[in-house]
Amino acid sequence: MATWRSMALLFLFLHLLPLAAMADKDAFVGFNIGTALSDMPSPTQVVALLKAQKIFHVRLYDADQAMLLALSGTGIRVTVSVPNQQLLAIGQSNSTAANWVARNILTHVPATNITAISVGSEVLTAIPNAAPVLVSALKFIHAALVAARLDSHIKVSTAHSSSIILDSFPPSQAFFNRTWDPVMIPLLEFLQSTKSYLMLNVYPYYDYIQSRDAIPLDYALFRPLPPNKEAVDSNTLLHYTNVFDAIVDAAYFSMSYLNFTNIPIVVTESGWPSKGDSNEPDATLDNANTYNSNLIKHVINNTGTPKHPGVAVSTFIYELYNEDARSGVVSEKNWGLFDGNGRPIYVLHLTGSGTMLANDTTNQTYCVARDGVDRKMLQAALDWACGPGKVDCSAMVQGAPCYEPDTVAAHATYAFDAYYHRMVMAEGTCDFNGVATVTTTDPSHGSCIFPGSNGSNGTFINGTSLAPSSNSTSGSLSTFNESNSVSFLRLIVVLLLSGVFL
Numbered sequence: 001m002a003t004w005r006s007m008a009l010l011f012l013f014l015h016l017l018p019l020a021a022m023a024d025k026d027a028f029v030g031f032n033i034g035t036a037l038s039d040m041p042s043p044t045q046v047v048a049l050l051k052a053q054k055i056f057h058v059r060l061y062d063a064d065q066a067m068l069l070a071l072s073g074t075g076i077r078v079t080v081s082v083p084n085q086q087l088l089a090i091g092q093s094n095s096t097a098a099n100w101v102a103r104n105i106l107t108h109v110p111a112t113n114i115t116a117i118s119v120g121s122e123v124l125t126a127i128p129n130a131a132p133v134l135v136s137a138l139k140f141i142h143a144a145l146v147a148a149r150l151d152s153h154i155k156v157s158t159a160h161s162s163s164i165i166l167d168s169f170p171p172s173q174a175f176f177n178r179t180w181d182p183v184m185i186p187l188l189e190f191l192q193s194t195k196s197y198l199m200l201n202v203y204p205y206y207d208y209i210q211s212r213d214a215i216p217l218d219y220a221l222f223r224p225l226p227p228n229k230e231a232v233d234s235n236t237l238l239h240y241t242n243v244f245d246a247i248v249d250a251a252y253f254s255m256s257y258l259n260f261t262n263i264p265i266v267v268t269e270s271g272w273p274s275k276g277d278s279n280e281p282d283a284t285l286d287n288a289n290t291y292n293s294n295l296i297k298h299v300i301n302n303t304g305t306p307k308h309p310g311v312a313v314s315t316f317i318y319e320l321y322n323e324d325a326r327s328g329v330v331s332e333k334n335w336g337l338f339d340g341n342g343r344p345i346y347v348l349h350l351t352g353s354g355t356m357l358a359n360d361t362t363n364q365t366y367c368v369a370r371d372g373v374d375r376k377m378l379q380a381a382l383d384w385a386c387g388p389g390k391v392d393c394s395a396m397v398q399g400a401p402c403y404e405p406d407t408v409a410a411h412a413t414y415a416f417d418a419y420y421h422r423m424v425m426a427e428g429t430c431d432f433n434g435v436a437t438v439t440t441t442d443p444s445h446g447s448c449i450f451p452g453s454n455g456s457n458g459t460f461i462n463g464t465s466l467a468p469s470s471n472s473t474s475g476s477l478s479t480f481n482e483s484n485s486v487s488f489l490r491l492i493v494v495l496l497l498s499g500v501f502l
């Protein structure tokens, strides 16, 4: 066992070196912008939302002229795509590829900061008939960039479905479906020689669903697991605390199986739907919020993966908008963080993770009780906030800093403001049946410092809480059910040992 461990460590050490150069680069979180909305916002409106939410990286599924123009001068980094239906033509003719680059790239740079081209999307699984020309398509696009001296600035790659990875648990035994070796080997050679990266779509949601409860929900949602219950890769002794890392490491191992050990990974899609039909009980606001909040924290912390700790795995969230015009099951229309009017579907819990997705224009506002409203309604709202609303109302008990003045209005103001700031000042979270209103005047007095005031940033409750738009009192999902999870986790360990997982 000791030999195994040191061999595993040596193995790890050797494999860490080539990617070490990547470690000093910070990982970013970007957003995919799908456009299947019945009322698609104009490019100007899209860019306004990106700016308000401090989103600096986006991926488009095409190279839309108006969108690229609207993005010019913003400094926002853009990954554009060659749509699948154009792939065959481009992969068969270098002049068609050169024309595509001239029309869609050269006209926009440098004003628009195009940093990557995704040539096709999930080609091997979505349009396998085009697979034979995939690498040619990448090479032709790259050649056109070289001719324009843009190749060092714009990376060329192609987004893969993670379903091309087989036997993905334990990650150390994963490999790309051998059927695609004739494509994957020259593709990886291309990525390596052009210092590009592997683009991978990572959906723990689908892995969780397809596992039929073999994967615990907490494990898919990055919820903490007790250390002794984490999934362990018996070959490498690496501990896996979430499905996302396991899939990304499976991709690293699949590449090293083909002897490529220095190609970084960018996750081009990952997310969780916030709504589904009766057959999709896990597509909920709470799960979507938990997954995306935890994913963002995980990525921007530069956590890396167990195989490559600290190596950036930049990730594009799927997706910016709910695409209500998409066909298919209900969840298909509900992967977005915003509706077509730019209103958040839910408010991410990103405390301590910087300012991304903070609505700058609502900075420094407070939620207070309205003057002259019905006292009973005020009391009811206060009771709701301190109860189902989960506000920490301990600052208002006798002897605490905000006990005085001991009036319903003063106490309600404190509770409303605490709730409002816990919801990151999202629209509609300062209403309370009309008895509350937003103000820019800090209601703090004496030693009673209000949430959102200087020095204080709210009474955040651990675990998840729903955005109030759903107005649910669901606290049950945020409760870690010890007895359930322990048995799930036992199951997972058994599955790991027997190699049947994911």
Ligand SMILES: *[C@@H]1O[C@H](CO)[C@@H](O)[C@H](O)[C@H]1NC(C)=O
Residues within 6 Å of the ligand: 075, 076, 077, 113, 115
């Ligand atoms: C464009 O993006 C690249 C890569 O992130 C960055 O280094 C560069 O500063 C950006 N340029 C502008 C003008 O924002």
Ligand SMILES: *[C@@H]1O[C@H](CO)[C@@H](O)[C@H](O)[C@H]1NC(C)=O
Residues within 6 Å of the ligand: 094, 095, 098, 143
């Ligand atoms: C296409 O390839 C041919 C043969 O390699 C080469 O002569 C030609 O210059 C290329 N055309 C473009 C537009 O790159």
Ligand SMILES: *[C@@H]1O[C@H](CO)[C@@H](O)[C@H](O)[C@H]1NC(C)=O
Residues within 6 Å of the ligand: 128, 166, 177, 178, 179, 180
């Ligand atoms: C590998 O890919 C081929 C071609 O798409 C597919 O027919 C086959 O089922 C895949 N193998 C597995 C185990 O998924």
Ligand SMILES: *[C@@H]1O[C@H](CO)[C@@H](O)[C@H](O)[C@H]1NC(C)=O
Residues within 6 Å of the ligand: 257, 258, 259
């Ligand atoms: C990887 O390298 C090893 C050792 O050099 C070699 O035996 C093996 O055939 C290579 N695998 C591939 C897929 O090239």
Ligand SMILES: *[C@@H]1O[C@H](CO)[C@@H](O)[C@H](O)[C@H]1NC(C)=O
Residues within 6 Å of the ligand: 297, 298, 301, 302, 303
């Ligand atoms: C952030 O990274 C550190 C190590 O660099 C790690 O210990 C910590 O768990 C990470 N936090 C999150 C939220 O991933």
Ligand SMILES: *[C@@H]1O[C@H](CO)[C@@H](O)[C@H](O)[C@H]1NC(C)=O
Residues within 6 Å of the ligand: 052, 342, 343, 344, 359, 361, 362, 426, 427
């Ligand atoms: C940001 O704040 C402005 C002003 O309050 C509001 O109109 C807008 O809807 C907010 N946007 C989001 C995404 O919350």
Ligand SMILES: *[C@@H]1O[C@H](CO)[C@@H](O)[C@H](O)[C@H]1NC(C)=O
Residues within 6 Å of the ligand: 351, 352, 353, 354, 455, 456, 457
């Ligand atoms: C919250 O307030 C504390 C104390 O002022 C500060 O150190 C911390 O950075 C703040 N956190 C956020 C997310 O603003």
Ligand SMILES: *[C@@H]1O[C@H](CO)[C@@H](O)[C@H](O)[C@H]1NC(C)=O
Residues within 6 Å of the ligand: 360, 363, 364
């Ligand atoms: C928002 O508030 C923070 C903390 O009070 C401050 O540092 C920042 O400058 C403010 N941003 C704007 C745009 O007012």
Ligand SMILES: *[C@@H]1O[C@H](CO)[C@@H](O)[C@H](O)[C@H]1NC(C)=O
Residues within 6 Å of the ligand: 428, 429, 431, 432, 433, 434, 468, 469, 471
């Ligand atoms: C709860 O929902 C009701 C009606 O659905 C709404 O009037 C009320 O304002 C909501 N409460 C909060 C705190 O948002």
Ligand SMILES: *[C@@H]1O[C@H](CO)[C@@H](O)[C@H](O)[C@H]1NC(C)=O
Residues within 6 Å of the ligand: 364, 442, 454
């Ligand atoms: C925050 O505190 C600083 C000094 O502690 C003070 O100068 C500033 O005016 C305060 N800002 C607000 C919005 O209260």
Ligand SMILES: *[C@@H]1O[C@H](CO)[C@@H](O)[C@H](O)[C@H]1NC(C)=O
Residues within 6 Å of the ligand: 460, 461, 462
């Ligand atoms: C939140 O969780 C952290 C770590 O699990 C703990 O240290 C902290 O006391 C908790 N805070 C509250 C308010 O429960």
Ligand SMILES: *[C@@H]1O[C@H](CO)[C@@H](O)[C@H](O)[C@H]1NC(C)=O
Residues within 6 Å of the ligand: 479, 481, 482, 483, 484
């Ligand atoms: C936890 O799960 C067990 C077994 O499913 C159940 O009996 C118990 O009521 C649950 N506890 C909570 C707090 O949900």
